[in-house]
Each structure stands twice: as structure tokens, then as C-alpha cells.
Amino acid sequence: MTKGFIPEAIMQGLLALTPEVFVLCLAFFIIIADLILPVKSKRNILDIAAVGLTGALLLTIGALFQQGMYIFNNALVVDSFARFFKIIILVSAVFMLLMSRDYKALENNKIGEYTALVVLVTLGMMLMAGASDLLMLFLSIEFVSIVFFVLVGFVKKDSKSREAAVKYFLIGAFSSAVFVYGASFLVGVTGASSFPSIQQYLIAHGISNLFIVGLLLMLVGFGFKIALVPFHMWAPDAYEGAPAPVTAFLSVASKSAGVAVLIRTFLAILPDNSNVNLILALLAAITMTVGNLVALTQNNAKRLLAYSGIAHVGFIMMGFVAYGLFGVQSVLIYTLAYLFTNMGAFAFVIAIYNKTGSDDIRDYGGLSLVSPALAFVFFVFLISLAGVPPTAGFLGKLLVLGAAIDSGYTWLAVIGVLNSVVSLYFYARIAYFMYFAKEKKITEAIKPSLSLNIIIYSSLFMVLYICLLPEQFLNLAKKTVQLLTGSFHGY
Amino acid sequence: MDFSFISDSIVTYGVFLLFAVVAVASAFLVVSVRSVMHSALFLAVFLLSVAAFFFIFDADFLGIVQILLYVGGVIVLILFAVMLTARVSSSLLQQTNEQKYSALIVCALLFIMLSYSILISGLQGFENTLLPGGTAKSVGWLLMTVYVLPFEVASIVLLAALIGAMAIVGKKDE
Numbered sequence: 001m002t003k004g005f006i007p008e009a010i011m012q013g014l015l016a017l018t019p020e021v022f023v024l025c026l027a028f029f030i031i032i033a034d035l036i037l038p039v040k041s042k043r044n045i046l047d048i049a050a051v052g053l054t055g056a057l058l059l060t061i062g063a064l065f066q067q068g069m070y071i072f073n074n075a076l077v078v079d080s081f082a083r084f085f086k087i088i089i090l091v092s093a094v095f096m097l098l099m100s101r102d103y104k105a106l107e108n109n110k111i112g113e114y115t116a117l118v119v120l121v122t123l124g125m126m127l128m129a130g131a132s133d134l135l136m137l138f139l140s141i142e143f144v145s146i147v148f149f150v151l152v153g154f155v156k157k158d159s160k161s162r163e164a165a166v167k168y169f170l171i172g173a174f175s176s177a178v179f180v181y182g183a184s185f186l187v188g189v190t191g192a193s194s195f196p197s198i199q200q201y202l203i204a205h206g207i208s209n210l211f212i213v214g215l216l217l218m219l220v221g222f223g224f225k226i227a228l229v230p231f232h233m234w235a236p237d238a239y240e241g242a243p244a245p246v247t248a249f250l251s252v253a254s255k256s257a258g259v260a261v262l263i264r265t266f267l268a269i270l271p272d273n274s275n276v277n278l279i280l281a282l283l284a285a286i287t288m289t290v291g292n293l294v295a296l297t298q299n300n301a302k303r304l305l306a307y308s309g310i311a312h313v314g315f316i317m318m319g320f321v322a323y324g325l326f327g328v329q330s331v332l333i334y335t336l337a338y339l340f341t342n343m344g345a346f347a348f349v350i351a352i353y354n355k356t357g358s359d360d361i362r363d364y365g366g367l368s369l370v371s372p373a374l375a376f377v378f379f380v381f382l383i384s385l386a387g388v389p390p391t392a393g394f395l396g397k398l399l400v401l402g403a404a405i406d407s408g409y410t411w412l413a414v415i416g417v418l419n420s421v422v423s424l425y426f427y428a429r430i431a432y433f434m435y436f437a438k439e440k441k442i443t444e445a446i447k448p449s450l451s452l453n454i455i456i457y458s459s460l461f462m463v464l465y466i467c468l469l470p471e472q473f474l475n476l477a478k479k480t481v482q483l484l485t486g487s488f489h490g491y
Numbered sequence: 492m493d494f495s496f497i498s499d500s501i502v503t504y505g506v507f508l509l510f511a512v513v514a515v516a517s518a519f520l521v522v523s524v525r526s527v528m529h530s531a532l533f534l535a536v537f538l539l540s541v542a543a544f545f546f547i548f549d550a551d552f553l554g555i556v557q558i559l560l561y562v563g564g565v566i567v568l569i570l571f572a573v574m575l576t577a578r579v580s581s582s583l584l585q586q587t588n589e590q591k592y593s594a595l596i597v598c599a600l601l602f603i604m605l606s607y608s609i610l611i612s613g614l615q616g617f618e619n620t621l622l623p624g625g626t627a628k629s630v631g632w633l634l635m636t637v638y639v640l641p642f643e644v645a646s647i648v649l650l651a652a653l654i655g656a657m658a659i660v661g662k663k664d665e
Contacts, residue, residue, distance in 0.1 A: 010639065024647065031654070072640035113658040120651040127644060135641050143648045150655035189612065208612035213604060 013071035016078045018063075019056045019086065020126050026052035027119040034112025042111040043101055049115045050097040053122060057090040068483055074194035075133045077264075080483040082130035084332060084476075085260040088339050089129065092253040093122040095343045095459075098451035099245040099350055105155045106243060114154060118249070121147035125257040132268065133194040134183045137261060141179070141225060144257065145172045148250060152242040164241025171224060171234040179221020185214030186269070195268035202269070215276065218265070226258035228317065229287040232310050236294075239306030244353060247302055248346035251309040256335050259316055263328060266320075267484070281321045281412050288314030288419040295426045301349045301359045304426065305342070308385060311423060312338055318416055319400035322407040325481055330399035332477040337392035337466055341384040344459030348378045351448040351456075356441065364433045366440030374446055375434050377460055382427040384463050387420050392466035395473075507547050514540040522586060527573050530586075535566045552627040 014021060026049065033045055060083050068079025097118060100106060106114060124143035131137040149172060153165025187193050189211045190201040202211075223231035239247045270276070291311030298304040316338075319330035349359065351374075356363055368375040384391030397420060404413040448456060466473050517536040524530055538561040545554035634642045 013640070073637045075638070075640045110658065113654055113661075116654050117651065117658065120647065120654070123647070124651070133641070135638065136644070139641050139644055139648065143644065143651065146648065147651050147655060150658055154658065156659075209608035210605075210612040213608045 010072070013076075016069065016071050017076070019059045019090075020123060022056045022059060023053065023119060023123045023126065026056070027116055027123065030112065030116045030119055034116065037112075039109050042108050045111055045115045046097045046101050049119050050094050053090055053094050053097070053119070057087065057094065060086045060090060065479060065483065070132065070196065074196050075136045076127065076130045077132040077195075078130055080480045081264070082260070084480045085129040085256055085335075086126045088256045088335060089122060089125045089253045092249060092256075092339055092343060093118065095347075095455050096245045096249040096253075098455055099248060099347060100243075101451045102354060102449045103243060103245050103350060104354055105158065110154070114151075117147050117151055121151070122253070125253055128257040129260040129264075131261060132196070132264065134187060135193050137265070138176075138180055138183060141221075141261070142176060144254060145176065145225070148172075148246075148254060151246045152238050152250070154246065155243050158241070160241040161243065162241075164238045168234050168238040175221050175224030175231065178224075179218055182214045182217025182219075182221060185210055185217070189214065195265070198269045207270075212276065215266075215270070216279070219262075219276070219279075222258060222262045222265075223283070226255050226262065226313050227310050228283050228313060229290040229310065232287070232290070235310060236303050236306045239309070240300055240303040240359075244302060244346060244350045244359075247306070248343060251305065251346075252339050252342050255309065255313060256339070259313075259320075259331065259335060263320055263331065267323075267328075277321060277323070280317060281409055284314050284317035284321055285412055285415045286314075287311070287317060288416060292419045292422045292426075296422070298426070299360055299362055301352075301361050301364075301430070304361065304430075305345060305349070308423065308426070309342070311419060312342075312385075314419070315397060315400050315416060318409075318412055319403050321409060321412065322400075322403035324403075324407060325478075326399075326406055327403040328481045328484070329474070329477040330396070330403040332480060333399050333466075333470075333473060334396035336473065337384070337396035337463070340459040340462040340466070341381055341391070341393050344381040344456055344463065345378070345385060347448070347452050347455040347459070348374075348381065351446055351452050352442070355444070355446050361430050361433050362437070362439075363441040364430065365437030366442045367434040367446070369440065370442055370445045371447075374448070374456075377456060378434065379431050380460060380463065382431055386424045386427040388424070390464065390467050392463045395467045395470050503547055507544070510540045510543040510547070514544075525586065527576065528570075531566065531569045531573050534569065535562055538562050538566065550626055552630050 029052070030045055030049055033048060034042070037045065064083050064087070065080055066078075068077060068081075070077050097115070100114070100118075121144055124140055124147060127136070128140040128144060131140050149165055149169045152168050153162050155161040186198065189208055190198045192198050192201055220231060222228075224234070227235040239251060242250065266276075288311050291307050291309075291314060295304055295307035295311065298307060312334075316331055316334055319327050319334060321327070322330070352364065352367070353359055367378075380391060384393035387393045387397035397416070401413045401416050404410075404416065514537055517533045517540065520533040521530050521537060524533065538557065542554045542557040542562070545551070545557055
């Protein structure tokens, strides 16, 4: 090897981070494109970004099963687990950009900043998925939060959007403080900030009380980010007020990234989770129940999906509580199913909003008469959210319930099943308005644009494909978990 | 009780205690006085005593950064914001709302839990090593080697924040 200006370790790290570097260059390219392009053709920037992120997606998929390794002095870990979540993040980013193309509330002259922020936040979440150092973890979480504060309040004319941004900002800042406070105890106890060094310390000295307290404070911080009950107050307001593509992005990508760091942190620095397992199980149960019960009475589609998203986080946590190989696998499948189902549902919400200017589900009446095929596809997404076969949501729920029972959490699984039944009611309520409402609010056929159609039909394909031919996805999840680097268990 | 993780020298320990009392007292005043202006000034006192901690524990670089950034930058910014607020001098300004008692209980519980676990487990992860020639050099070296990635990512975060700030306040003509 030649001895260049850049030390070899850094060069190696940058090579392992090719997708991230690519996304960063894309962000710079977009900033320049924003300066050059005239206002009329600014919407093309969204296409450029979507194509670029698809490139990064292909790079990540190509490297999915490469051997995992630590880079940049343990600041990041690049393994199949991180890449799996990067794929989810990139897919949702591409979908989100496609959705934004036809979202009416976005002004043409702001598209440049909007796209640059979306690409940068994608980069932040990709870093989050691989963070294996408390400093890097905090930095990437802050990165993502700061950009989302802006994106949530992007439509300044809408007072709801502004209010949502302020609420999200205040609670986000507070939760970051709690998180970093907890992390400071971990550093104080172990004298190390990277996960491998913390592991080494714990193997040598065991776990102290202060360590657990620090970890619980960090859990509060994570809880805010992924909207666990009782740290979920910001979610409904932020989801309702934000522009719909941002809501979809926030509920899928940001949540997946949060789940990824949560799992990574706990697996990497906790030898066995018996100390905090009951707390996690209780949080999962409360999260599911509160999310579903409150969703029962919602009439705003975005708000309803926000509460249903909270409930889904409860289910994801249920798989995580199981903690073993099977538990993490079930979380991966569930997240994948949630990605396509939720993105598809949001594409519909946007298509209908573009037509009627309303997010109220009572205004969905008559949809089945004017565009029966679309109404049926929407129905498929709804039953996937509820977890009814033959959809991806069913497979995800089956796996997390199985994982919970497998590790002795039968009571949690029972609560999960009861919650599924409750959730069926409010998803079916949307279907009721589409099919049987007396008042026909929608009188013309809804014609989603090309980009929305791409999202709807590719999501539909994946939702059915994952459930009908699950074998390869199960293998994928299994292999991903086996290649998980830096777990305390070593599986 | 074992306080050896704070310091071995009695003088250092005494100075530390002095600033600890100042820090806690001023932090308490920040959230309890009624005038926003006074709150901001007490915050400055608190941040200065934190800077003093850094100096006591030989982290001279961190101490200087603390003064430069927090006292010099953040506090000045806060004071500007306070002066632009209309109700600054109003004595009716309340810092608490109806949830203050439940908040008090939560804080007390957290305090008991934390002090209990700190007292029984202590913070022993660090070794007491005095760096020759101050810490600035070592911090700089660490930033460009071990922590080079977080360092670079921080600059991207700043870029994102800059674009975000423009998106929020900027007015672009059609």
C-alpha cells in the first residue's frame, strides 16, 4: 500500500461508508442544483434526489451480507444489521420524495431547501443505524432531530404545521438532554464511550446500579424518539401538523432508525436484559394499548395513522423484549412490513388530500363508487396495518407474537392479540366510510399521479409478496441477525 | 462514604465544594426567581461555576471553551432574546404551573435514585492522569484521529442546521 495523505484506517472507513459518502455528495449536488435551476423546474430536484438515493440504495443492497466491521475507532459499525435498516431508511426516503412531488402544500421556490434537508436527514439516519459509540449516537440522533424540527414546520402558512414544529422542538430538546444525561453516567462508570470498550469494562467489572440508571435515562431519550408511551405526547400533533410526506417519513424512517439504535445499544452493552426486561415489556404493553385505544376515536387520517404508528412501536418492542435471535428477526420482518404498509397508506392519504383538500376520514365517502380498484388497494393496506392475512402485517405480527411466547412472555402476547382486535375496528372504520357511508363526498374518480402510483403498486406488491412467499425474507432476517456485529451474546 | 473519586487533595476538595454550592444554588435560582433577566444572569453564574469545575480538574481547554461558548455566546444570545421580550419586567411572570407538585415528586425520586446509585457504585472508570502541557493539544489530537468521524459529522449537522434556518426565516421571491 502506498502511504498517502489520508491514513489507511480512515480510507478503509470511508470505503465502508460508500453509500453515506454518496448521499452526502448528493446533498451538495442538490444545493448547487437549487441555485442553477429556474423556479418552474424546481420540482425536478426531487427526481434527482430520488434517483440519487436509489443509487445509494443499490450500493447498500449490494453490500448487504459483507462481513461486519468497526470503523473510525469504533465510532461506527458497518454490518448487515445496520445495512438492513439503511435499506429501510433509503426506501422510505425515495418514496417520500416521490410523494412530495405532487404534494400541493409545498411551494415551488422552497423545494431546493426541502430536498437538501431530506437528503441530509437520510444521511443522519444512516449514521444512526450504525452508531456504536455514545458520542456518535448522540450526534446522529441530534442531526436527525434538528432536521425533522424544520421539516415538520416546513409549510409556514399552515399554523398547525408551525405549532407542531414548536412542540416537537421543545420535547425533542428535552429528551435529548435526558438522553445525554443518561449517557454521561455510562461514560462516568465505564470510562469509555464506544460499545466495544463498554463491553470490555462490563466483562471485567460487572454492572453497577449507576450503569442501569444511566441506561434507563437513555431509554427515556430513545422512548421520545420512537414515541413510546408515556413519551409519545408530541407524536400525534407533529404527525397531524407536518406535511403528509414528512409525516410518512417521520413515522417510518425515523422510527426504524430509532428502533435500530435501541436494539444495537441494548444488545451491545447489556449482557442479558433481565434487569430491564420487565420495564421494556411493560412499556411495550402500555404503548400498544394506549396507541390503539386513542386511535379508536380519531377522525383525521394523519392523526389516526400517528396513533396506529405508536401502537406498532409497541408491537416492535414486543419482539425486542424477546431479545434472542428470533426476537430480533421478528423485529426486522415487522419493520419491513410496516415500511411498505404505512407508505402505501400515506400515498392514499396524499392522493385523496390532493383531490379533496381534506384529511378527514369522514370525507372518504363514495371512494369505492368512483374508483373501486383504488379503494380495494387501500383496503389491502388497511388490513395489513391491522395484521390480517394474507398481508405482510400479518406475518410481522405472527412473528413478534411467536417471539414473545417463545421467551415466556405469554401475558404480553395476549395483550398483543387483544390489541390487534381493537385495531381492526378503527382500520375497518376507514373502510366503512369508503364503502358504506351515505354521504358521498368524493364524486370524481381519484387519479393518483405517476409517482404516487409507483409507491402504491410497489408497496402493494411487497405487502402481498412478503406474506405469500415469506421464506426468503425470513432467511434474509436470519442471516442479518447472524451477522450482527458487536452483540454481547455473540449468538 | 468514599469521595476519593472527586479529589485526593484537601484544598482542591474545598474549592470544589465551594463551587459546587455556588452551582447548585444558582441553578436553583434560575428556575425559581420571577424575573427572566435575573434567571439569565444566574444561569451565567451557574455556567461559570461549571467552568470552574473544569479548571479544578485540570481540564483547562474545556474550561476555556465553556467560558467562550456558554458565557460568551449562549448567555449573550439569551440576554438579547430576553431584552426583546415584552414582559421582561413584569413581576406577574410565573415559572411554574399547576403540575409543579407532581414534577417535584418526580425530581425528588430521581434525585434519591441517582445519589443512592452514585454513592454505592461511584464513578471509577477514569484513571487520574495529568496530561503534560494542558489538555488543548491532546483534545486537538483526539479530534483529528480517534474522533475524526464525529468531528466531521458535526460539521454536516451545522450545514443542515444552516439550511434549516434559511428555510425557516428566508423569504424567496417568486
